[in-house]
Amino acid sequence: TGHRGHMENWVKECLRRRQAGDKVEVSGPKGEVYQLGGQNFNKRHFFGICPACLKIGEHSACSGCLMISYCSRDCQKEDWKSHKTLCKVLGKLRGGSGGQHLFHKDPEAHVKVSLAVKEVVGRPLTQYESDLLVHARICMVCLSGDQAKLQNCPGCHCVAYCSQECREDDQELHQTVCQTLHECITDYMFEAKKGNELKCFLPPPSKSFTALPDSLEKVFEDDISHLLSDKADQDYKDSELRRLTFHYTCPATVLHAASVSGTRSGPLAEAKSLVIHLVGARQAEIEQAPAWTLIPARLPRLKTLTLVLVGPEVGGSELPSTFTLKSNNAVVKFIVEKPCGYQQYAKSKHYLEPDLVAALNCGFIFYTSWDSSLDSLVRKSGAPLVFTEYYEADCQMNLEKLEKNTKKNLSIIMKPSANPFCSRFAARIPAGFGLRKFKRKNVLMSNDFICVVKAE
Numbered sequence: 001t002g003h004r005g006h007m008e009n010w011v012k013e014c015l016r017r018r019q020a021g022d023k024v025e026v027s028g029p030k031g032e033v034y035q036l037g038g039q040n041f042n043k044r045h046f047f048g049i050c051p052a053c054l055k056i057g058e059h060s061a062c063s064g065c066l067m068i069s070y071c072s073r074d075c076q077k078e079d080w081k082s083h084k085t086l087c088k089v090l091g092k093l094r095g096g097s098g099g100q101h102l103f104h105k106d107p108e109a110h111v112k113v114s115l116a117v118k119e120v121v122g123r124p125l126t127q128y129e130s131d132l133l134v135h136a137r138i139c140m141v142c143l144s145g146d147q148a149k150l151q152n153c154p155g156c157h158c159v160a161y162c163s164q165e166c167r168e169d170d171q172e173l174h175q176t177v178c179q180t181l182h183e184c185i186t187d188y189m190f191e192a193k194k195g196n197e198l199k200c201f202l203p204p205p206s207k208s209f210t211a212l213p214d215s216l217e218k219v220f221e222d223d224i225s226h227l228l229s230d231k232a233d234q235d236y237k238d239s240e241l242r243r244l245t246f247h248y249t250c251p252a253t254v255l256h257a258a259s260v261s262g263t264r265s266g267p268l269a270e271a272k273s274l275v276i277h278l279v280g281a282r283q284a285e286i287e288q289a290p291a292w293t294l295i296p297a298r299l300p301r302l303k304t305l306t307l308v309l310v311g312p313e314v315g316g317s318e319l320p321s322t323f324t325l326k327s328n329n330a331v332v333k334f335i336v337e338k339p340c341g342y343q344q345y346a347k348s349k350h351y352l353e354p355d356l357v358a359a360l361n362c363g364f365i366f367y368t369s370w371d372s373s374l375d376s377l378v379r380k381s382g383a384p385l386v387f388t389e390y391y392e393a394d395c396q397m398n399l400e401k402l403e404k405n406t407k408k409n410l411s412i413i414m415k416p417s418a419n420p421f422c423s424r425f426a427a428r429i430p431a432g433f434g435l436r437k438f439k440r441k442n443v444l445m446s447n448d449f450i451c452v453v454k455a456e
Contacts, residue, residue: 006225008203014226024036026323029320036290037199041192043127044100046158048058048185050069053075056157061082062095067087089191102227103138104144156181158182198240201244203248204223204297208302225237245425251292252293275352277309277357280370290303290325296330299328299445304333312369321336356384358387359385361446375406378455391441392418392446414450
């Protein structure tokens, strides 16, 4: 009964948060209160979704711009008011209704077209307008923009082919992503129709330590049905669960790494205080600060969790550079360093020695700005370094680059491998067409592959 009462209180807390617009309160250094979260719905474009009624399927292209498809004349009429301006600009750019699709054989033209549209409308493009140009309906293989010949993949309605030949050519690569793209379009449809009922979710506090289950969905599965209005709608429940995995993949990945490697100060379950460095952090990590309550929620012995955010792109929000929130038995403190590289921070007077260092979705091999910091990420103190990446090959190359750039001997605790705590909520890649020649998937999952090392 203690546990039941405990859960009832947690459900009440979540529902109260929902009433208040899904915001989470954090405190500044002088006790002043700030609110995080509660972002608004962001309209997106998928050519397999009718923009008016949100039906997923094979639709007909607007004859003016060939860029947007509707399931019926009625839906096209209903959407005309919001589509009119863009349609006229795009129609003019392709030379009127006799012209070819703007990106026929040339999806890269979206860069020029985006700039031209921006100039005409006199403002930056919305996410929806940008999607419309980046994820255009042209053949995935030969890049034909002939709308009359194109047919969507019936499994996901996110890619199209102009012939059976092209469909067969792409089959092997596409079947690795078809289900993910189907989930991607379905998740957007549900968000647009029903909203996100689990925005109010924060992890329920545990009274005793239990090891993580073997996947991220299982961390939340049992708790979320208390917060869904239609418990029978399994597809919506699955969709909301995928969205939660996106919000919680970073703290769950760090927990997973620390469970396997231990921390500088010993086994995770025993920890009373932890300092974790989030390196290469961006503004989004600050917005998602409440998700880090997952760590104290699962570690009832923990009294303080300090998260230090270091990176060239942090800062610049209305929040003070230190703020706190409470979770379970702990105070979670965030320290947002002024924008800098990790090596600079490591040399500063106020450097806090970490129990674990995390560089999530890091891209060591893609950004030379990492080079000077790689050695300082590997701590002599024995604090493990966890880094993640979108593709396995890149994760392996990150490890090789790290080995070249550090004077310390590395002990590999977890070799580059699939991360069971990656996000299951996919993002489409803007360069999707170009990735085919590298035999690479055109969707990304946050923290898809993981590696954990420490200094010997």
